[in-house]
Amino acid sequence: MSSNRNDLSTAGATALYVGALLGPSLLLLPGLAARAAGPASLLAWVGLLVLSGLIAVVFSRLGTTVGSTSGVAGYAAAGLGSRAGRAAAWCFLGGVVTGAPVVCLIGGAYVAELLRAGDRTAFAAAGVLLAMVLAMRLAGARTGVRVQLALVGLLVALVVLAVAGAAPSARGGYWHPFAPHGWGAIARAASPLMLAFVGWEAAAPLTARLRDPRRQLPRVVGAAFAVTAVLYLALAAATVGVLGPRAGSSVPLAGLLEVAVGGSGRAIAAVGAVVLTLAATNAYLTGATAMASALAGTRRGRPAGTGRGQAAGLVAAIAATGGLLLGLAASGLVGTAQFVAVPTALFLVVYLACMAAAVRVLSGMARVAAAVACVTVVQLLLFSGWAALLAAAVAVTAAATEGVRRSVLQECGGGGGRVMGDGA
Numbered sequence: 001m002s003s004n005r006n007d008l009s010t011a012g013a014t015a016l017y018v019g020a021l022l023g024p025s026l027l028l029l030p031g032l033a034a035r036a037a038g039p040a041s042l043l044a045w046v047g048l049l050v051l052s053g054l055i056a057v058v059f060s061r062l063g064t065t066v067g068s069t070s071g072v073a074g075y076a077a078a079g080l081g082s083r084a085g086r087a088a089a090w091c092f093l094g095g096v097v098t099g100a101p102v103v104c105l106i107g108g109a110y111v112a113e114l115l116r117a118g119d120r121t122a123f124a125a126a127g128v129l130l131a132m133v134l135a136m137r138l139a140g141a142r143t144g145v146r147v148q149l150a151l152v153g154l155l156v157a158l159v160v161l162a163v164a165g166a167a168p169s170a171r172g173g174y175w176h177p178f179a180p181h182g183w184g185a186i187a188r189a190a191s192p193l194m195l196a197f198v199g200w201e202a203a204a205p206l207t208a209r210l211r212d213p214r215r216q217l218p219r220v221v222g223a224a225f226a227v228t229a230v231l232y233l234a235l236a237a238a239t240v241g242v243l244g245p246r247a248g249s250s251v252p253l254a255g256l257l258e259v260a261v262g263g264s265g266r267a268i269a270a271v272g273a274v275v276l277t278l279a280a281t282n283a284y285l286t287g288a289t290a291m292a293s294a295l296a297g298t299r300r301g302r303p304a305g306t307g308r309g310q311a312a313g314l315v316a317a318i319a320a321t322g323g324l325l326l327g328l329a330a331s332g333l334v335g336t337a338q339f340v341a342v343p344t345a346l347f348l349v350v351y352l353a354c355m356a357a358a359v360r361v362l363s364g365m366a367r368v369a370a371a372v373a374c375v376t377v378v379q380l381l382l383f384s385g386w387a388a389l390l391a392a393a394v395a396v397t398a399a400a401t402e403g404v405r406r407s408v409l410q411e412c413g414g415g416g417g418r419v420m421g422d423g424a
Contacts, residue, residue, distance in 0.1 A: 079357025165260025
């Protein structure tokens with residue numbers, strides 16, 4: 001994704017930024033938020049969009065100030081020291097390890113909906129998808145930037161088709177009562193929704209490829225923010241206004257597409273979900289493998305076998321974690337919201353470290369934005385409950401070990417981000 005040439009146009013950079021923010025989590029989270037807070041979940045989306053805008057500004061400035069090759073570990077280390085950089089790196093890796101099964105469960109749920117089957121089918125399908133993507137990773141399969149952007153285009157097309165086609169069926173009565181679970185449910189819904197907004201940190205290093213970053217970057221960030229804001233709010237509003245009592249479904253896009261185009265909507269949603277799950281998870285694991293290799297001391301000039309060893313280790317960790325989490329979910333011991341809470345909390349710790357570092361490194365309005373974002377991220381972590389304690393344990397354990405060497409942090413830049421988002 002990196003290049004030494006200043007060859008990236010404003011439109012191309014905007015597409016990559018949008019690609020970093022959108023991912024399969026968009027197929028699940030509107031329903032999860034509606035289940036937690038009802039129609040009032042739309043306020044959670046609005047609040048997180050404001051936070052997303054602040055984070056976008058901060059990461060853009062970090063990309064030009066700290067260095068174009070630095071990932072989240074480099075950003076955290078620049079302001080807080082090497083131990084904070086290591087904590088951010090390991091929390092990022094932890095988010096990938098626990099997030100991959102979540103993304104596969106999203107695809108599995110859409111397969112189960114297509115088959116009109118129950119939760120057991122969804123978990124079985126998720127296990128198959130996870131096995132497939134891990135096999136792809138071991139085989140060294142890579143998802144090229146053009147392919148990833150094409151898949152982002154597929155996701156955007158599905159959302160537009162679902163929202164535009166289902167909008168005439170919306171009912172005003174579905175918006176009442178507006179906050180059926182109380183106003184406090186809005187904050188509880190906001191925490192897992194943050195998984196949809198992970199991605200700004202991945203695109204910031206692209207600033208080195210812009211011909212005129214000072215002029216282009218504000219346009220790129222503004223356009224990417226506008227596109228994602230419209231898509232998020234439109235899908236969230238349609239989920240509540242069209243689906244009503246079914247808004248809390250784990251497959252809201254399938255419900256909307258069924259309203260929009262009839263019975264074939266479920267098949268369209270399932271195929272799209274499976275393709276997006278495989279491609280997005282593989283893209284994320286590619287970046288995570290690079291970071292894992294850097295943390296283990298891998299150098300670019302060393303034989304490829306060392307990198308394959310790190311890939312095998314990461315695959316083994318994801319397979320074990322995925323098997324455990326899917327097993328707990330299948331047995332009913334862990335719900336979908338709890339499933340999502342773990343990677344979300346880990347990524348929130350990464351953002352907290354980067355925002356806190358930015359307060360020390362940056363100046364002017366970017367520092368103010370970082371301070372506000374920092375406080376907001378802390379509040380979201382507080383509403384994450386036990387998942388926040390788990391994320392804090394990972395960060396503290398990583399920080400307590402030997403600090404990350406400067407050269408390793410620089411190598412983390414290529415693995416600290418993604419081209420497709422979400423989410424996880």
